[in-house]
Structures are given as C-alpha cells and as structure tokens.
Amino acid sequence: MSTKILNRYTGATLLTVHAESLSNANLINANLINANLINANLINANLTGADLIGADLSGANLTGADLIGADLSGANLSGANLSKANLINANLGGANLSGANLIGADLTGANLTGANPTGANLINANLSKANLSKANLSGANLIGANLTGANLTGANLSKADLRWTNLSGANLTGANLTGANLTGANLSNANLSNANLSNANLSNANLRGANLSNANLRWTNLTSVDLTSVDLTNADLINANLTSADLICANLSKADLRWTNLSGANLTGANLTGANLTGADLTGANLRRANLSKADLGGANLICANLSKADLRWTNLSGANLTGANLTDTNLTGTIKD
Numbered sequence: 001m002s003t004k005i006l007n008r009y010t011g012a013t014l015l016t017v018h019a020e021s022l023s024n025a026n027l028i029n030a031n032l033i034n035a036n037l038i039n040a041n042l043i044n045a046n047l048t049g050a051d052l053i054g055a056d057l058s059g060a061n062l063t064g065a066d067l068i069g070a071d072l073s074g075a076n077l078s079g080a081n082l083s084k085a086n087l088i089n090a091n092l093g094g095a096n097l098s099g100a101n102l103i104g105a106d107l108t109g110a111n112l113t114g115a116n117p118t119g120a121n122l123i124n125a126n127l128s129k130a131n132l133s134k135a136n137l138s139g140a141n142l143i144g145a146n147l148t149g150a151n152l153t154g155a156n157l158s159k160a161d162l163r164w165t166n167l168s169g170a171n172l173t174g175a176n177l178t179g180a181n182l183t184g185a186n187l188s189n190a191n192l193s194n195a196n197l198s199n200a201n202l203s204n205a206n207l208r209g210a211n212l213s214n215a216n217l218r219w220t221n222l223t224s225v226d227l228t229s230v231d232l233t234n235a236d237l238i239n240a241n242l243t244s245a246d247l248i249c250a251n252l253s254k255a256d257l258r259w260t261n262l263s264g265a266n267l268t269g270a271n272l273t274g275a276n277l278t279g280a281d282l283t284g285a286n287l288r289r290a291n292l293s294k295a296d297l298g299g300a301n302l303i304c305a306n307l308s309k310a311d312l313r314w315t316n317l318s319g320a321n322l323t324g325a326n327l328t329d330t331n332l333t334g335t336i337k338d
Contacts, residue, residue: 022040022041023042024044025046029049030047032050032051033052035056039061043061045065046066050070052070053071053073054073057075057077061081062082064083065082067090068089070087072090072092074093074094075095075096078098080100080101081101083103083104093112094113097117097120098117098120101121105125108127112130114133114134114135118137119140120137122142124144125142127147128146128148128149129149130147131150133152133155134153134154135152135156142161142162143161143163144165148170150170152170155172156176157177158176162181165186168187170187172190173191173192174195177196177197180200181201183202183205185205187206187207188209189209190211194215195212195215198220199218202222207225208228209230210231212232213232214235216235217235217236217240218237219239222241222245223241223242223243232252233252233254234255237256238258239259240260241260241261247270248268249268252271253274254273254274256276259281262280265285267285268287268289275292275296283302283303288307290311295316303322303325305322305325307330309328309330313332313333314333317338
C-alpha cells in the first residue's frame with residue numbers, strides 16, 4: 001500500500017491518515033471528493049455520510065464498510081470489494097461498479113441511476129427500492145438478490161444472471177433483458193411493459209399479476225411459469241415456449257403467438273380476442289371459457305384441447321387440427337373453417 005498522505009474531514013476537524021491505516025477508520029461525514037483511494041484498505045471503515053464524489057476507489061477493499069447515505073456519485077469502484085458493505089440510501093449515480101464484488105451488500109434505497117455495474121457480482125445483495133434506472137447491469141450476477149420495488153426502467157440487464165431473484169413489484173418498463181436467466185425468479189406484480197425479454201429463460205418464474213403489455217418475448221422460455229392474470233396485450237410471443245404455463249384469466253388480446261408452444265398450458269378464462277395463434281401448438285391445452293373471438297388459429301394444433309364454453313365467434317380455424325378437442329357449449333358463430 002502506498003504511504004501517500006490522505007486529507008479528510010470529520011465534522012470540522014482536519015485529520016491526516018496514512019492510506020494503509022484506513023481499516024476500521026472513523027470517516028463519518030469525511031470530505032473525500034476526488035480522493036485517490038486506489039487499492040485502499042477500508043475494511044469495516046465507517047464512511048457514513050461521507051462525500052466521495054468522483055473518488056477513485058478502484059480495487060479498494062471496502063468489505064463490511066458502513067457507507068450509509070454516502071455520496072459516491074461518479075466514483076470509480078471498478079474491481080472494488082464491497083461484500084457485505086452497508087450502502088443504504090447511498091448515492092451511486094453514474095458510478096463505475098464494473099467487476100465490483102457486492103455479494104451480500106445492502107443497497108436498500110440506494111441511487112444507482114446511470115451507474116455501470118457491468119459484470120458486477122451482486123449475489124444475495126439487497127437492492128429493495130433501489131433506483132437503477134438506465135443502469136448497465138449487462139452480464140451482472142444477481143442470483144438470489146432482493147430487488148423488490150426497485151426502479152429498473154430502461155436498465156440494461158442483457159445476459160444478467162437473475163436466478164431466484166426477487167423482483168416483485170419492480171419497475172422494469174423498457175428494460176433490456178435479452179438472454180437473461182430468470183429461472184425461478186419472483187416477478188409478481190412487476191411492470192415489464194415494453195421490456196425486451198427475447199431469448200430470456202423464465203422457466204418456473206412467478207409472474208402472477210405482472211404487466212407484460214407490448215413486451216418482446218420472442219423465443220423466450222416460459223415453461224411452467226405462473227402467468228395468472230398477467231397483462232400480455234399486444235405482446236410479441238412468436239416461437240415462445242409456454243409449455244404447461246399457467247395463464248388463467250391472462251389478458252392476451254391482440255398478442256402475437258405465432259408458432260408458440262402452448263401445449264398443456266392452462267388458459268382457463270383467458271382473453272385471446274384478436275390474438276394471432278397461427279401454427280401454435282395447443283395440444284392438451286385448457287381453454288375452458290377462454291375468449292378467442294376474432295382470433296387467428298389457422299393451422300394451429302388443438303388436439304385434445306379443452307374448448308368447452310369458449311368463445312370462438314368469427315375465429316379463423318382453417319387448417320386447425322381439432323382431433324379429440326372438447327367443444328361442449330362452445331360458441332362457433334361465424335367461425336371460419338375448411
């Protein structure tokens with residue numbers, strides 16, 4: 001460690017501290033604007049309310065450090081170790097967190113607007129109600145992280161690892177989640193309108209009550225996903241895999257479901273008015289009381305599907321395979337058939 005002298009303020013008292021002696025240091029409300037703290041040892045240091053605007057903390061060790069309410073806007077924390085650090089209500093707007101270790105860190109209510117956590121390790125981190133709008137989290141590891149109520153509007157989460165992450169109530173409007181791994185994630189009541197989830201893996205995820213209107217879900221894996229009462233109006237689900245998915249009372253009006261795999265899916269009471277299901281696989285699907293009026297099911301596979309009491313008025317069934325389908329009390333007024 002360098003023997004460079006570091007000036008800091010604690011209250012009104014000016015102190016000088018050797019960089020190598022900063023572990024467990026008391027730096028409450030310290031003025032460290034643009035400070036050079038490269039590779040500094042700040043293990044368990046108390047930096048509550050410290051001003052670290054523009055500071056260079058690249059490679060620094062902040063394990064267990066207390067940074068409650070600290071201002072780290074524009075700071076360089078690339079490769080820093082912030083495992084189990086306390087960053088509650090900290091300001092990390094525009095900060096560089098690329099490759100940083102934030103395992104188990106508490107970022108509750110923190111501001112990360114425009115921050116760059118590319119490749120950061122956020123396993124089991126607490127980011128509840130954090131502001132991550134437009135943050136770059138591409139390739140970040142967020143396994144088991146808590147993002148309940150977080151603001152992720154316009155955030156880049158492409159290829160991020162979000163397995164078993166809690167995103168309930170999170171705002172992901174317009175977020176980029178292409179190729180992200182959301183296996184087993186909790187997205188109940190999350191807002192994913194206009195989000196890009198193409199090629200993402202959402203198998204066994206909980207999306208109950210989520211808003212996916214106008215979302216891009218092309219080639220997305222939604223196997224066994226809970227989509228109860230989800231809003232999927234105008235969503236793009238071309239070639240998506242919804243095998244055994246639960247879509248009870250989901251709103252899929254005008255959704256694009258061409259060549260989608262819905263085999264064994266539960267669509268009881270779902271709204272599919274005007275949806276495009278051309279070539280879709282609905283083998284053994286439960287469509288009881290579903291509204292399919294004016295939908296396009298041309299060439300669809302409906303073998304052994306349950307369409308009892310479904311509304312198929314003015315629906316296109318040309319070329320559809322209805323072998324063994326249950327059409328008890330189904331309304332077929334104006335239906336187009338071969």
